[in-house]
Structure formats: structure tokens, C-alpha cells
């Protein structure tokens with residue numbers, strides 16, 4: 440069997456993997472990145488390209504006041520106190536320098552956009568996600584210290600007699616080989632959105648959801664870590680994102696008109712949730728409705744408030760694609776979507792009345808999204824409906840790490856030589872999710888994992 444050696448072995452060629460590879464190479468380490476599929480990118484490249492940072496130049500240019508502390512408070516708030524606060528702190532302590540580092544390494548942030556899920560101020564920094572990964576990969580390769588092996592699937596982790604992880608057994612182009620890592624092995628292999636059986640074990644209520652994500656994201660990293668006794672967190676909080684059109688196979692992103700003021704109704708024409716919540720909680724709520732499908736209902740003013748630079752807010756494109764159902768009156772709209780007319784009219788009237796009187800409508804909605812934005816009435820025709828179910832875009836749970844990103848075993852002891860970053864990690868999001876915090880976590884923790892492989896925790 441062939442043997443090969445490097446300093447840092449990175450398993451997974453997505454955002455976390457390339458941030459780690461680049462930062463490790465910049466620190467002088469020799470790195471090999473393994474990618475099991477034919478191309479790098481994973482879920483990162485197909486994502487919405489929204490990253491959550493706070494206190495940036497882009498925010499300042501829009502007069503948005505934000506800070507690491509505010510980001511911390513929002514992350515803990517949206518996670519419903521279920522997050523590992525030391526991980527959240529690790530993120531908030533290093534997010535701003537990571538934003539700058541990404542820019543210094545050629546990542547282009549187009550703009551900062553309106554507040555989205557879990558944000559009390561606008562802090563989504565938008566990129567072309569495939570370009571971002573390509574750029575980081577090119578920067579890593581340009582150091583001459585990084586190799587990328589495609590069609591190379593890590594199968595098992597290797598340990599020495601003392602129990603330290605020393606490498607991995609890899610299936611490369613159909614052949615087995617060992618690759619040894621002098622400093623550490625980093626699991627950056629994403630989540631397990633492509634393994635329906637594994638998902639069923641933890642959240643069977645999502646069996647009928649739509650699943651979208653990197654084709655190689657089958658939980659390999661999780662299983663390899665489990666085999667070594669790794670502990671896990673957040674498994675019950677796997678959730679789908681609300682706003683996926685159930686019939687649209689071309690556009691895999693969610694459309695969040697609710698965050699611009701739309702209401703969500705079920706097949707009976709009734710509202711069923713506070714629409715300003717994290718879209719993961721909205722995902723849970725829609726899965727409990729008949730057929731797991733509802734409608735986002737809006738008027739022309741809300742339609743006009745979309746942002747075609749941002750996939751989740753690009754209403755115009757969906758309108759052009761014929762995905763919105765349009766009618767001059769709410770009565771007609773109700774007939775088109777086959778919900779009882781009187782119920783839909785009464786729901787919209789009650790909602791509008793509450794908004795006009797400055798009272799929270801039913802379910803306690805107070806803002807457009809999280810603690811941000813004033814509610815709007817729905818009154819200017821035409822009216823629109825966007826059929827919406829939940830799509831599971833990621834698993835957002837995984838192995839427990841310490842603040843040195845070392846994987847911990849079930850007794851809370853570090854598994855020496857084994858690091859994890861990105862969607863592999865549990866504990867960061869807790870019970871729900873802030874837009875931009877998954878790519879953000881891949882970038883921040885990936886970069887940190889590369890700068891100090893195998894070093895002790897920050898405490």
C-alpha cells in the first residue's frame with residue numbers, strides 16, 4: 440500500500456476545508472485536501488452565499504451599527520440558549536479578522552443585505568459562493584504547499600499506539616492508500632444531508648421534506664469520529680428551512696418573502712406561526728401543517744421590496760419564472776390556491792387591523808424578522824402566493840469540539856490529533872439558526888483550525 444505524508448490532512452474540499460488549507464499553508468504547513476467527489480465546493484459552492492459578520496466596513500458604509508457582542512447576543516438568542524457559548528464566543532472573537540482575511544485573500548463581498556433569520560440588524564455579507572471557494576482554493580494552491588486530491592474518499596482514521604490520530608485510510612480512484620499527517624487531521628467533510636437514513640434516525644418528522652446539499656455530504660466524517668468515541672451535539676435540532684417551492688426543481692434556494700412582510704398560511708387559509716422567527720422554526724411549523732406545505736401571501740408593495748442580489752430575497756426572478764401565483768383580489772387568490780375565501784380574507788383583515796393599531800397580530804409577531812423591521816399591511820393589489828415547504832439544506836449538528844477545535848470524546852477528553860470545522864461541528868447553532876452563520880462558521884473555524892492544528896484550547 441502507498442504511503443504519503445503531510446502536516447495537515449484536510450478531509451473535505453468545501454469552505455471550511457479551503458480556509459483551513461490556506462491558513463495552514465500561510466503558517467508554513469504542508470497540506471493535502473481530500474475531496475471524495477469529482478469537484479471541490481460541497482454545499483458551500485451551491486449555497487446562498489450569505490455570511491454573518493458584524494462591525495464591518497460594509498455595514499459602516501450603510502450606517503449599520505453592529506458589534507461582536509451584538510452578534511453574540513443574537514446567536515445565543517436565536518439558538519434558544521442551547522448553543523455552546525464558548526463556541527459562539529470563539530466565532531464572535533474571530534469573525535471580524537476572518538472577514539478581513541477572506542477579503543485579503545481575494546474573496547469579494549458584494550454588499551450587506553437586509554436583516555434575515557435571527558438578525559437584529561442587517562449583517563448578511565453576500566458573495567458568489569462558488570467563486571469564493573474557487574478563489575480560496577486558488578490562493579491555497581498558489582502557496583505551493585497545498586495539494587488537492589479529487590476522487591479521494593477518506594474511509595477510516597488511523598491512530599498510533601497512544602491513540603493519537605495520525606492519518607487516514609483513503610480510497611483514491613478506486614485504490615486504498617494511507618496518508619499520514621504529522622500535525623493533525625481535520626474533518627471538514629460537511630454534514631449528512633445526503634444520507635436520508637441517518638437523518639431519519641434523529642428527525643423522522645422530516646422524512647417528507649426536500650433535501651438539498653453537496654452530493655458527497657453523507658456523514659463520513661461523523662461516522663469516522665464516532666468510531667473513535669467522539670461525542671455529538673444538536674442532533675434533535677436538524678431542521679428544514681421554510682420557503683422552498685415544493686414543485687421547483689431548478690432553483691434550490693428558499694424564498695423568504697415573510698421577512699419582507701408576507702404572512703404564511705396553511706391549506707385552510709389560516710396563519711399558523713410568528714413569521715419573524717428563524718426560518719428553521721418556520722420549517723418545523725410548516726411540516727406540522729397538512730401536506731407539509733403552506734403559502735406566503737403578499738401584496739405588490741412587499742413584492743417590490745425584494746432584492747435581486749440575494750437569492751433568498753430575489754422575488755422578481757421567481758415571479759418571472761412563474762413561481763408566484765398572482766391575482767387582482769384576495770378572493771381570486773384564495774380560489775387559485777384552493778383555500779377557503781372567507782378564511783383567507785378574515786386572516787388578512789385581522790392581520791392588517793392589528794398592524795394598523797400597532798398591536799402584535801396573532802402568534803405575537805412584532806417584527807419583519809427577529810427584532811428588526813416594522814410590520815406592513817397587505818393591501819395593494821395585485822396579491823401573490825408563494826407555495827412553500829421546508830428544505831433541509833444542512834444538518835447543523837455534529838461532533839463536539841473545544842475552543843482549539845479538537846474533537847472531544849464522550850468523556851470530554853480531546854481525541855489527540857483530530858480537529859473538526861464547518862458543518863461537521865455541533866453545538867454552535869443550538870435550537871435554531873441565523874442566516875449566514877453556517878458559511879460563517881465554516882470560514883471562521885476552518886481558518887482557525889488551519890492556524891493551530893493540534894494546539895491546546897484557548898480555554
Ligand SMILES: Cc1cc2nc3c(=O)[nH]c(=O)nc-3n(C[C@H](O)[C@H](O)[C@H](O)COP(=O)(O)OP(=O)(O)OC[C@H]3O[C@@H](n4cnc5c(N)ncnc54)[C@H](O)[C@@H]3O)c2cc1C
Pocket residue numbers: 450451452453454455456473474475476478479480481482483484485486487488489490491591592593594627628629630651652653654655656657658659660691692832833860861862863874875876877878879881
Ligand atoms: C442550497 C443551500 C443554501 C445554503 N445557503 C447558505 C447561506 O446562504 N448561508 C449560510 O451560512 N449557509 C448556507 N447553507 C449551508 C452552508 O452552505 C453549509 O453549512 C456550509 O457550506 C458547510 O461548509 P463545509 O465546508 O463544512 O462543508 P461542504 O461545503 O459541504 O464541504 C464538505 C466537502 O467534504 C466532502 N467530503 C465528504 N465526505 C468526504 C470524505 N469521506 N472524504 C473526502 N471528502 C469528503 C464533500 O464532498 C464536500 O465537498 C446553504 C446550504 C445549501 C445546500
